[in-house]
Amino acid sequence: MEQHNSLTPSMAAQCLRELDEGSTPGAMLRRLADARLDRLPLPGSGATLLRWRMLAAVSGWDLSLAKLYEGHTDALAILAELGGRAPAGSLWGVWCAEAPSARAIVSGHAAAGAPVRLDGAKAWCSGAADLSHALLSAWDADGRPWLVALDLRQDGIRIDDSGWEAVGMARTGTALLTFSGAEAHCVGDSGAYLRRPGFWHGGAGIAACWYGAAAELARTLHAAAGTPDAHRLAHMGAADACLSAARALLHAGAQAIDARPGDDAAALAMRLRLAVDACTVEVMTQVGQALGAAPFCRDRRFARLMADLPVFLRQGHARRDQAALGQIAREAAWELAL
Secondary structure, rough: OOOOOOHHHHHHHHHHOOOOOOOOOOHHHHHHHOOOOOOEEEOOOHHHHHHHHEEEEEEHHHHHHHHHHHHHHHHHHHHHHOOOOOOOOOEEEEEEOOOEOOOOOEEEOOOOOEEEEEEEEEEEEEEOOOOOOOEEEEOOOOEEEEEEEEEEOOOOOOEEEOOOOOOOOOOOOEEEEEEEEEEEEOOOOOOHHHOOOOOHHHHHHHHHHHHHHEEEEEHHHOOOOOOOHHHHHHHHHHHHHHHHHHHHHHHHHHHHHHHHHOOOHHHHHHHHHHHHHHHHHHHHHHHHHHHHHHHHHHHHHHHHHHHHHHHOOOOOHHHHEEEEEEEHHHHHHHHHHO
């Protein structure tokens, strides 16, 4: 993976400002990729914080774009970690959610790098109509899990977005895909997707997306016209307190991943996600109460962000993640001293 020593979040913002206001998330992703602003440092490579800053910057601009951008950059990191290859100019998704009614099945001799055929279905495929390739979870006849890569521009794949009735995150174009003998190939051995250290590194990166959106809402509050009264100042103080804590956790988490990239980062990722989730909800509440209805009705970007963010937050697993983290704390030496 190419490393950009001069890469900065402001480069992404400038790139996006040059687009038409009505540009679709797919068009925006293509623009970022053409400008090579998708070539982020790999997690654990020594610049994880820069990677997360880029995710945060894009998320503050448009969360539907961020959903596609995070998936695409995550796919590039996965391919680098598991020995895969991304063709020049390709745009990727990562679709590994397992819906009970939509399972992708591989046939043929499944092995690392081997060609296989894909049948069945896959739900929650964001950006399917805008992307060229995807990594997705699939299963063989013996019930073993595989990560497979496929070119989406082939016969044997049907994209159906008619069931996507979302208001928040509506522009992701999330679809149900059905496969009829589609050509794919295995990336890594069976189970490699979940076993690799980068699985939790990528999971932690989602928290940077949430933080970027929350920070943008706080900027709107800070820039609001008029002299703030005591109530608005109190809302700003509450937002500042939780954003400062979340930012400190993200900095510490990135540093920890870079220091020991081969370690199991499950607890770290869940702490980050749960803390930033709670912070984001708090910021949404404080900003909404401070500014009232006006920006919801007159500021398109603000209104879209407020509609998109609760949906994006539910990429987290709420109480399930809390229970999983509690189990880790119960089984480990729970360090609570300051």
